[in-house]
Amino acid sequence: MTGSRFVHRIFSVAMWWGLLALIPIQFVTADDVVVRTQLDPEKTVSIGERVVLKVDVLGKDAWAQLAESPSVRVPGAIVFKPPGQSTRLNETISGDNYTGQRYEWWIYPQRSGLMSIPEFSLSIQSKVFGAKDQPGPVSKSTAAVEIEVARPDGVSDQLEVLATSSLKATQSWSSDTKTLIVGDGITRTVEREIEKGPSLLLSPLDFANLDGVENFVKQPATDDKINRGELTGSRRDEVTYVFEKAGKVQLPNLQVEWFDTEAQELKTETLQGRTLTIQPSPEVAGAQPSSDSIEAGGTRNHRSGWLFVAGALALVLGGVYFYYGAVRNRWLHYLEARSCSEKTLFKRFVASAGSGDAARTLRDLVRWSDVVQDREPAPRLDSLFVAYGDAGDRQRLSELECAVDDQDVRSAKASFDGAGLIACVKVIRSRIRLRQRESVQVAQSVLPPLRG
Known part of the structure; x- marks a missing residue:
C-alpha cells in the first residue's frame, strides 16, 4: 500500500511538470517589436496641405501599443494629433503573427522647401495573451522621413498664406448705432472656419490702433471637430473699441487672405469696417438758483429755500441721466481690462x-x-x-x-x-x-x- 502511494505521488508530480512545460513563458524584447514610419502622400505637397504621418507598432505573438503619447515637433509646420485615430493591425511577418496599432499625426507645412520629420522615441507596451505576468515597456525609435513642400503658383515667398479647400469668414457688431458719445464702446466679433485643417492654422487678426480709440482684445475661442475623418477648425476673435475723444472714427476693414486649394488661386475675404460719429459727453453748466427778495435781517424767505433744493435735485438727476451710460461703460471696461x-x-x-x-x-x-x-x-x-x-x-x-x-x-x-x-x-x-x-x-x- 505504501509503495502504490509513492508511485501515485511520483506520477502526479511528473504530470504537473509536463503540463507546466506546455505553457510557454513569454519574454518580449525590442527585437520582437516592429516599428514602421510612412507619410501620406509620399511625394510633393503644397503649403498648408495635410501630410499624414503614420506610425505602426507591432508585437510578435503579442499586442503592441504606445505606453504614452510622444511629443512630435516638426520645424516649419503645425502638428495636430487627432483624437481616436488609432487602428488595430494584425499581420503575418516571416511566418510569425504580429498584432499592434497604427497611430496618426496630421502635419500642415507652413513654408516651402524640404520638410524633415526627425526621428522620435517611442515607449511601447506589449500585452501577451493568456500570460499572467505582462512584460514591461520597450523603447524603439521611428525613422526620420522627408517630403518636399512647394509654394502655390502666384503666391510670393514673402507672404504667409493660409491654404485650405474652404474658408468662411463672418463678423457681427454689438450695436447697429452710428452715433456714440465719448466713453462708449462697441464690440466687433469675427468668426472664421476652415475645412481640412485645425484652428491652429488661423492666425490672430491685426486690430490696428486708432487715434482716440482704445482696443480691448479678448482671448480667442478655438474649436476643432472631426466628422468621418475630416477636420474642421474654427476661431472666434472679439475686440471692443472704446472711444476716448469726439469726432469721426473710421473702423478699418479686415482682410483675410487664403489660398484656395481646389481652385488653385489666391483669394481675399473682406470684412467691412464702419464709420461712426463720436459726440462729446454732455456738460452741465453750473446754475445759481433764483431767489425772492431778501427779507429784513438778511434772511431768505421759505419759498426761495425750496426752490434752491429743487434746482439742486434737478442738477443731480440730470447729471445721473447724462453721465450714467458713460460712467457705467468706463467701469465695465475698467473691470474687463483688469481681468485681462x-x-x-x-x-x-x-x-x-x-x-x-x-x-x-x-x-x-x-x-x-x-x-x-x-x-x-x-x-x-x-x-x-x-x-x-x-x-x-x-x-x-x-x-x-x-x-x-x-x-x-x-x-x-x-x-x-x-x-x-x-x-x-x-x-x-x-x-x-x-x-x-x-x-x-x-x-x-x-x-x-x-x-x-
Whole structure:
C-alpha cells in the first residue's frame, strides 16, 4: 500500500511538470517589436496641405501599443494629433503573427522647401495573451522621413498664406448705432472656419490702433471637430473699441487672405469696417438758483429755500441721466481690462499649474503669453520660450503639451511638474521685464536735452 502511494505521488508530480512545460513563458524584447514610419502622400505637397504621418507598432505573438503619447515637433509646420485615430493591425511577418496599432499625426507645412520629420522615441507596451505576468515597456525609435513642400503658383515667398479647400469668414457688431458719445464702446466679433485643417492654422487678426480709440482684445475661442475623418477648425476673435475723444472714427476693414486649394488661386475675404460719429459727453453748466427778495435781517424767505433744493435735485438727476451710460461703460471696461491684465493672467496661470490640471494650465499660460507679446503680429507660446528660456524651460513646456495631448492612450490622469513650470515661467517673466526696462532706458538716452 505504501509503495502504490509513492508511485501515485511520483506520477502526479511528473504530470504537473509536463503540463507546466506546455505553457510557454513569454519574454518580449525590442527585437520582437516592429516599428514602421510612412507619410501620406509620399511625394510633393503644397503649403498648408495635410501630410499624414503614420506610425505602426507591432508585437510578435503579442499586442503592441504606445505606453504614452510622444511629443512630435516638426520645424516649419503645425502638428495636430487627432483624437481616436488609432487602428488595430494584425499581420503575418516571416511566418510569425504580429498584432499592434497604427497611430496618426496630421502635419500642415507652413513654408516651402524640404520638410524633415526627425526621428522620435517611442515607449511601447506589449500585452501577451493568456500570460499572467505582462512584460514591461520597450523603447524603439521611428525613422526620420522627408517630403518636399512647394509654394502655390502666384503666391510670393514673402507672404504667409493660409491654404485650405474652404474658408468662411463672418463678423457681427454689438450695436447697429452710428452715433456714440465719448466713453462708449462697441464690440466687433469675427468668426472664421476652415475645412481640412485645425484652428491652429488661423492666425490672430491685426486690430490696428486708432487715434482716440482704445482696443480691448479678448482671448480667442478655438474649436476643432472631426466628422468621418475630416477636420474642421474654427476661431472666434472679439475686440471692443472704446472711444476716448469726439469726432469721426473710421473702423478699418479686415482682410483675410487664403489660398484656395481646389481652385488653385489666391483669394481675399473682406470684412467691412464702419464709420461712426463720436459726440462729446454732455456738460452741465453750473446754475445759481433764483431767489425772492431778501427779507429784513438778511434772511431768505421759505419759498426761495425750496426752490434752491429743487434746482439742486434737478442738477443731480440730470447729471445721473447724462453721465450714467458713460460712467457705467468706463467701469465695465475698467473691470474687463483688469481681468485681462498681465498680473491677473499670471496669477491665474500659477493657480492652474498648482492645481495639476494640464489643459487649464496650458490655456492660462497661452493667455498670459499673448498679453506679454501684445506687440507681436502673431504671438506664439513656443516663440516666447525660445526667446527668453533655455533648453530646460522648453522641455517643461513640451512636457505640459504632452500631458494635454495624451488623451487616447493614457489610463490615468496625465501629470506634469507644476512647481517646476511655475519656477521657469517666473524666470522668463523677470527676463521680459528686464528687457522692457532696458528698452525704456535706451529710449530715454536718445531723447534730445531739454532747452534751458
